Structures are given as structure tokens and as C-alpha cells.
Amino acid sequence: MITVNNVTKKYGKTKANNDLNFTVKDGEIAILLGPNGAGKSTIIKCICGLLRFEGTIEINGAPCRSLDAKRQLGYIPELPALYDMLTIEEHLEFIARAYGLTDWKAKADALIERFELDDKRKKLGKELSKGMQQKVSICCALLFEPKVIIFDEPMVGLDPHAIKELKLIFSELRNQGVSLLISTHMIDSVEDYWDVAHIMMNGEIRATRRAEELTEADESLEALFFSITEGEA
Numbered sequence: 001m002i003t004v005n006n007v008t009k010k011y012g013k014t015k016a017n018n019d020l021n022f023t024v025k026d027g028e029i030a031i032l033l034g035p036n037g038a039g040k041s042t043i044i045k046c047i048c049g050l051l052r053f054e055g056t057i058e059i060n061g062a063p064c065r066s067l068d069a070k071r072q073l074g075y076i077p078e079l080p081a082l083y084d085m086l087t088i089e090e091h092l093e094f095i096a097r098a099y100g101l102t103d104w105k106a107k108a109d110a111l112i113e114r115f116e117l118d119d120k121r122k123k124l125g126k127e128l129s130k131g132m133q134q135k136v137s138i139c140c141a142l143l144f145e146p147k148v149i150i151f152d153e154p155m156v157g158l159d160p161h162a163i164k165e166l167k168l169i170f171s172e173l174r175n176q177g178v179s180l181l182i183s184t185h186m187i188d189s190v191e192d193y194w195d196v197a198h199i200m201m202n203g204e205i206r207a208t209r210r211a212e213e214l215t216e217a218d219e220s221l222e223a224l225f226f227s228i229t230e231g232e233a
């Protein structure tokens, strides 16, 4: 579970996040939607313990900057950051060692195959395309089976097969009780799998809807998004 309470993050005079409050429960998929500059990446970096901020954020009850929180959190950044001189296999081995995993090889192999990276196992990070790097980044985050996973713009750069697999993985993780937070500005890419959507604008959450609420109201996420974001500075 992710708990965000009264989080404000300023960059100089810019309030990138202004008093944000939300939770992502176990087995729930939450999406953060917002135009460029709305503050999505900032709150994600705060949750991942990468930025200082005002307020509190907990990962399953542990302060987000603690080791306990970091052990339970997988983060797939918008721009993959691989090691130039490690192969795909070595990246996964590195993660396995860092998290003290045993019996990880079968899971690593399954992930490599699932993302069609089998014939690239021995390629170095610097030799991979942007999409391949993104796939490796996802495999690394999934390998240690975190209880909470955060994806920042996960579909950007992925091919259709990988997008299909990733959507299946989202649903499998939800069934396993994992909390998922996914940020995107591509509404089309998220229409069919979320539980709760937060629409951000100028550092604030301007609307929150559960999927069933939208269905009952016969409202579309896209229409709601534009009603909130269009015309505002």
C-alpha cells in the first residue's frame, strides 16, 4: 500500500506538487493522468524516496526514504538507466545479488522470454535500443517481486507485443495483491485496466474517479480529462 499525505514539493518558487493526498491499496491499480508539467514525475520521485518534500509518504507503513520501504518498492523510470557495460543477464544477476534472491534464474529466464529478449541476453546495456532498455528495466523491477510497483510512462517506446504483455502483467500483479501506480499522459494506453484514476493539473489532483463510478455515470476518462485540463494555464 502507498499512502501519500499532504505532500508538497517546491522547486524554488514552483510548486510541482501542492498538498497531494491519495492511497493505493493492495491489489489496486491507480493511474496518475495529467498534461506535461502537471507534477506526475515529481510525486513519483517523492514516493521513491528520490526527492525531499513536505508531508509524509509511506510504503506499507514504512517511511518512503527508509530501507524497509525501498526493499518493497519497484520503480520503472520514464527513461531507463541501464549500466552500459553489463549484459541483460548481468543486469538481472546484479538485481538478484542486491536483493539477496535465491532461485531467481527461472524467473529471470521467464521474464526475458516474455519480453522477447532471449536472443539479446549477452548484449550490453549500451548496445540496446531504447525500447529494449525499457524492457530490461521492467524485468529488473519485477524480478525481486516487490509489493508496490511504480511505472512512469511505461508504454512509451514499447512495441505492441510488449505493451500487451505488460497489460497482462499489470492484471497478474493486481491479482497477487501488489499495489500499482502508473503515470501517463497517454489516456488511450490506460483505458482498460485501472481501478482508480487521479487527474493532475498544475501540481494538484483535480479529480479522482473509480472505474465503476465512470461506468455508472456513463462518463469517459478522456472527456473528464479534457474538461479539467483544457483552457487552464
Ligand SMILES: Nc1ncnc2c1ncn2[C@@H]1O[C@H](COP(=O)(O)OP(=O)(O)OP(=O)(O)O)[C@@H](O)[C@H]1O
Pocket: 011, 014, 015, 016, 034, 035, 036, 037, 038, 039, 040, 041, 042, 043, 185
Ligand atoms: N529539477 C527540476 N527543477 C526545477 N523545476 C522542475 C524540476 N523538475 C520538474 N520541475 C517543474 O515541476 C513541474 C512538474 O514537473 P513534472 O516533471 O513533475 O511533470 P510531469 O507531470 O511528470 O510532466 P511530463 O508529462 O512532461 O513528464 C513543472 O513545472 C516542471 O517544470
